[in-house]
Amino acid sequence: MTGALDGFSVRQIARGVAAGDFSATEVARASLDAIARRDGEVQAFQQTTEELALAAAGEVDAARAAGKTLPPLAGVPVAFKDNMNLVGTRTTCASRMLASYESAYTATCVQRMLDAGAVPVGKLNMDEFAFGSTTDSSAFHSTNNPWDLTRVPGGSSGGSAAAVASGEVAVALGSDTGGSIRQPAALCGVVGMKPTYGVVSRYGVVAFGSSLDQVGPLGRRVEDVAAALNALTAGGRDRHDAMSQDCAQDYLAHLDDSVEGRTVGVIPALLEAAGLAAEVRTAMRDAEERLAGQGVRVVEVDLPNMASSIAAYYVIASCEAFSNLARFDGVRYGYQEPGHATLARQTSRSRALGFGAEAKRRQMLGAYLLSSEAYDRYYLAAQKVRTLITADYRRAFAQVDAILLPTSPTPAWRHGEISDPAALYLADIYTISNNIVGNCGISVPVCLGSQSGLPIGAQLQGPAFADARLLTLARALERASDMEGRVAPAFAGRGGELA
Amino acid sequence: MSLSRQDVAAIADYARIGLTDAELDAMTSYMNDAIALLDPILEYDIAGVEPTYHPIGDLANVARDDAAAVGLSLQEALTNVPDSQGGYVRVPAILGEGGAS
Amino acid sequence: MKALAEVLGKWEAVIGLEIHTELTTLETKMFCGCRISRDDPPNTNVCPVCLGMPGALPVPNRKAIESIVMAGIATNCEIMRRSMFYRKHYFYPDMAKNFQTTQGPVAFAMHGHLDLEVDGQGAGERPVWEDVAGDGQKPIVRADDGSYVVPIRIQRIHMEEDAAKMVHVGGSEGRIGGARESLLDYNRCGAPLIELVTEPDLRTPEEARLFMEQLRKVFCTLGISDCSLERGSMRCDGNVSLRRRGAAGLGTKTELKNLNSLRSLHDALAYEICRQAEVLEAGDSVRQETRHWEPSRRRTVVMRVKEVSDDYRFFPDPDLAPFDLSDEFVERCRARVPELPDAKRDRYMAVWGLRRREAVRLAADPDIASFFEGTAKLVEAAVVPTLANVMVNLVAGCKDLTRPQVAAVARLLADDAITFAQAREVLEMVDGTDADPEAIVDERGLRQATDVRALGAIVDEVLARCEDQVRQYHGGNRKVVGFLVGQCMRASGGSGNPKLFNQLLVQRLEE
Incomplete structure (x- = not known):
């Protein structure tokens, strides 16, 4: 061969x-x-x-x-x-x-x-x-x-x-x-x-x-x-x-x-969503038929809280990212900009130059969402919405x-x-x-x-x-x-x- | 509820992300746009709903035995350290201007 | 500055303690398999987890959880069945991840208390008008000598990880302020640490000192730490504020650091109470700040001013599953809690009739207590109080005695075969050797003579020349026997048994 x-x-x-x-x-x-x-x-x-x-x-x-x-x-x-x-x-x-x-x-x-x-x-x-x-x-x-x-x-x-x-x-x-x-x-x-x-x-x-x-x-x-x-x-x-x-x-x-x-x-409403390319919609309908053709029963389900998953996700993901990326301070490893007399300045400059724009944005958002003024409003709420989304899926998978x-x-x-x-x-x-x-x-x-x-x-x-x-x-x-x-x-x- | 430039500067200071003036402006508008995207979760009545912090719902009491494992050699530990001295990791003054927190 | 007693006559000091204890008796760190070490070269007991390397994940040490549950049980805490680890974020180079893994609002152990016995001079620090416990409810009852017992509530004991050790270079006295650079050793980073927080129930520096001392005894007995203050295995921060006598609200507090001995804890609080009183009496207000105790200059100095409370961005650690402690787990921990010092003290008093002071001393240290109880098995019950006396007053100065040696000396003393001074001498002679105290006593002729005939001759001789005293005796002055015993002792060159002389003298005089 x-x-x-x-x-x-x-x-x-x-x-x-x-x-x-x-x-x-x-x-x-x-x-x-x-x-x-x-x-x-x-x-x-x-x-x-x-x-x-x-x-x-x-x-x-x-x-x-x-x-x-x-x-x-x-x-x-x-x-x-x-x-x-x-x-x-x-x-x-x-x-x-x-x-x-x-x-x-x-x-x-x-x-x-x-x-x-x-x-x-x-x-x-x-x-x-x-x-x-x-x-x-x-x-x-x-x-x-x-x-x-x-x-x-x-x-x-x-x-x-x-x-x-x-x-x-x-x-x-x-x-x-x-x-x-x-x-x-x-x-x-x-x-x-x-x-x-x-x-x-x-x-x-x-x-x-x-x-x-x-x-x-x-x-x-x-x-x-x-x-x-x-x-x-x-x-x-x-x-x-x-x-x-x-x-x-x-x-x-x-x-x-x-x-x-x-x-x-399947969730018909999702296929009607704005922004979904027509050829993707067609491909999905074909996929349904191909499964049905092999004896799969295709039924409609609903995930009512799915639309909120983006917001919940961005809260949880940003908060965890802020926390996980805090360790990158240029002390034990990673980019360190030399020449600073104080650690705080060295760390701030090293992180400013070491991270790209999106990494900084996510960490900033996470640092805000975990602050005591935002925690209950966003972080805790997002983790509760997570419970609702989990329940949606459980119902669907029944x-x-x-x-x-x-x-x-x-x-x-x-x-x-x-x-x-x-x-x-x-x-x-x-x-x-x-x-x-x-x-x-x-x-x-x-x-x-x-x-x-x-x-x-x-x-x-x-x-x-x-x-x-x-x-x-x-x-x-x-x-x-x-x-x-x-x-x-x-x-x-x-x-x-x-x- | 929107964040002022000063609010964002304070967060950047806490998160040790040095921003230039221009970056601070851009970050302030990003933060406010991003927070506006989170509105959907504010519309929920979630009183009485338990939060889900861990996706494997019923997992608990995960622990290990108190038994030693092989760690890193000094050389391995220091491989990526930008600034070390006599086996120690070196940092500049911890207290000082802008560093007293 | 005014004296403490004067200040506490006018002001009420409200003191709370935060006590960190490193679980030094465990094999490994809190979240990784690195050994707990003290004297290894820097950064040689580290791994990806405790160095916070990218991608590393924590896994909790089960035995550390057992230890904190035991600590909670031993301090009368409620063991919280469901709790979680949280991340506490602040940028500081001694924390490899720039967050500390600690516990959230619910700790493994909460709502406990220790009862403090305050006596002697220390009891005098608490003014009589303050005779109510920190909960504002329980009255404090004083004994005739002023001693009292006060319950000190414990808010919580939570599990966390220790930070790296820092060496500050270029500043004065190795302090961080003014240092040009700092050197980090992560060997200690991630070591298991339990933090106990008291309610602000302490009212005097002596109570704070005693609380620390008693907690140390309890943790030593549990065997969860070497409990060394000197080496930093136990570290104590004190919070103190003043309020006018009878006032209800709390004043602005300061936090005291570097209290690394019981004496420093007491003296720093005493200093700080007097300093705050002076500030307040001058019409100024106390600033919320962290202050450093300088033992050499006997004063506290400002370390850091806290203008706003820190926002640590606490949230549940997603890498660590919650704990849901079962009855079985808690009961297994309870079974492993040994008899604690207070219970041991009470047992010593009840079983052997020891005096409270000696019982307290013997029960305080688990090694001493176990030596004492092992030795007590070698002697008759009646000898045990003498053994306790020997242990408390004589053995402490010795280095290396065996149980049979101490038992033999206690027996000799109880039998009046040797005097207390001779007992000390014998113990010093056998210390560090395998010599038998009985043999030494005989060899050196230390044994007090108990030959009735030989002693009788001395008694007869003394009575013959002390006609005056004999007359006084027959005239009803029974105390004169003491003088006659002294004469007999002198005549025997100190080798006669004073009790026997006493018996023989009385016999002869009554004939």
Whole structure:
């Protein structure tokens, strides 16, 4: 079995390495070659880690030569969002604040991928500290959507989505605080999953909103994402993350189970909302029909408080962000502007210069909302509204297995096309309530837009800890589309040959 | 309810984010716009509703055993420290002009 | 400045304490697996969590929660079943995250109290007109000697993490004011700390001192900390304000820092009360400020003026699940609370008839109490009061005595085989050795002679030459026997047993 690496699924790579069709080192070189040939245009990567990759691949090859049973992701090239610590790399969060920050330890999610035999090829661009939905707020460079380089890949895990969509890696990890995995996945035409809060450890992933953040995989197939989730949950709960739960199971086992008799909810009012592109509406109606065609019962549900989720989200996320980013003061690590006689001034100037505009705005908003004059009015109220939204979902999930809705109101837009922060916030309407309640969600590419020709993603949301069932439904959606395994056409097969 | 430039300056001072005059103007208008976006949550009657601080509702009593684990070496601990001295992390005067809080 | 007694005659001092105790007897820090260390080189007991590195997450130490629940039980607190950790934000370099993880409005332990026994000179600090407890309800009853018992309410005991240690360079006396730079050692950062806050129920510096002393005894007994004030394992801040005698409202308070000995605690409060009185009597008002006690100059100086109350942006820590303590957990902690000093004191008095003063001293320190009780098992019950006397008055000065050695000395003393002075001598001789006190006594001929025949001869000799005293005795002056015993002791070169001499003398005189 040979050909361009980007044509292989995660399981095909691992099986090929195990069978000796090709070595892990050859796979690593193919991935690094694809990055070299493609990333000049895509700019998904912050850094590539050739040494780490070849060392890890060498270990896999040595293990195979010694006759050992290889772990499930042996030889699979993976890249990590640059808010995930990995010893031997810088973890920059795409911020000047951490431009030279060297990881002193490795995040649990990263370690688990490595323990499963995956080969780390690099760290991926993102919006600074994950604040954004375009990846344009990276302090270093933008990332381009592989389907149209003039367009954004979405964000904040834009590098993760673009690296997968351009075929540079088989799978990537992202983090999702308000849609930051699902939205770029939709805009880049790949599968992106935000597991239930607590399924994947957050230890070692630079925090944005601690009660909202969740790590998840992006891949070109539901199957690839499920394989990565197996690795991320293997070993059970992480004792370094007090919120992590034991969710180890084989997420691949039931992917192709029949969905006949399953129930999926839709919210008609959402499809009538202003700002929803006509081709997205059409794609969603098609998705409904494709599920119905496989025997899924489609019923209407209501989430009456969903409209308030944006406001509640911005309160909670900003408050937690202010708190989480307070540690970046340039004393123990990070950007320090020298030459100040007092610490307060040094800290204020270092933070002013180290953080980009959005990072400063979020922290300022959070510092205000937590102040004693605003706490009850906004913070406490938002956490109570969260209770109401949670109850909405509970009621809905008493009737349905999952809810089908758009991921993004539009396909990818051009760099700079939307600059108003408020307009960008509103584009998150379909994704953020899922983070507020901690449920699982996944975006699956369903088609290319009838007008734009750009990929369109459909989102499925499921109840907490029903991640396996959500994957089965996502697979049903994928099966009925022609998007499975697609690499953005401009890049498919460019470099990355497996000899 | 809107925030004045002075209010915003005080928040920036507390949050240790040095802003120039022009940045302060821009930040003040951003803050007021952002707060206006939060209006929907003010319209709720939430008396008697319990807040949800943690998304995994019934999770409680998560703790670990009192057992030592390997930490960082001095070298690892200081790798990213911009200014260190004799194994210590160094900072300039903590008290002083603008720093007495 | 006026004397404390004069000031407290006119003004009522309202004192509250905030006492931080580091749980030094635990193995690891509050939220990470780093060891708790004191003497290691700087920044060698640190990890991503306590250094606040990006992405690190806290996981609470279960044993620290057990310790604070035990502390709450031992101070008569209500154990709050449901509570949460909060983040308290302020930018300060000794906190690696620029927030401290602490507890919110609900602490693990709340609404407790300790009863203070105030006696001796210290009882005199509290003017008689103030004989009502801090809750304004309970009257205080004084004994004939002026001593009294007063309940001091405890508002809460909450769990939090300690800060890094700072070395200030370039200022005077290593203080932060005037320092050019500061050096940070994060070894202590994240160590488990419990903070106890009293209600403002204390009225005199002596009561504050006693509260601290008693709390220290309780925590020592629990074994949750080494309780060293000197090394900063227990740290106390005092809040004090004055109000006119009989007034109801509270005056402006100042907060006192650097009270790192019981004496400093007392003296700083006494100074501050007098200083505030002077300010108020001059018609000025007290400023709300934090003041630093300078023990060498015996005064407090301003550290920081508080114009507005700080806004710490408290909110529940999203990384830490709430605690919902079960009955079983609380009962398990209760079972681990050992007998506390007051209960131990009462038992010593009831079981062995010890005097209160000695019982208090023995019960105060868990090591002493356990040595005492272990030694008491080696002697007959009747000897135990003598043992207590030996322990309190003689053993304290010794370094390394075994229980059998102390038991033997107590027995010899109780049997009148040696005098008190000889007991001291013997203990000093066997201290640090494995020598047997009985053998030493015999070897050195210290044992008081109990040979009735030999002593009888001395008695006869003394009676023969003290005709006057014999006559006085027969004339009804029984006290004269004391003089005769002295004569016998002298004649025996101090080796005769004075009790036996007494018996023999009376026998002869009554014949």
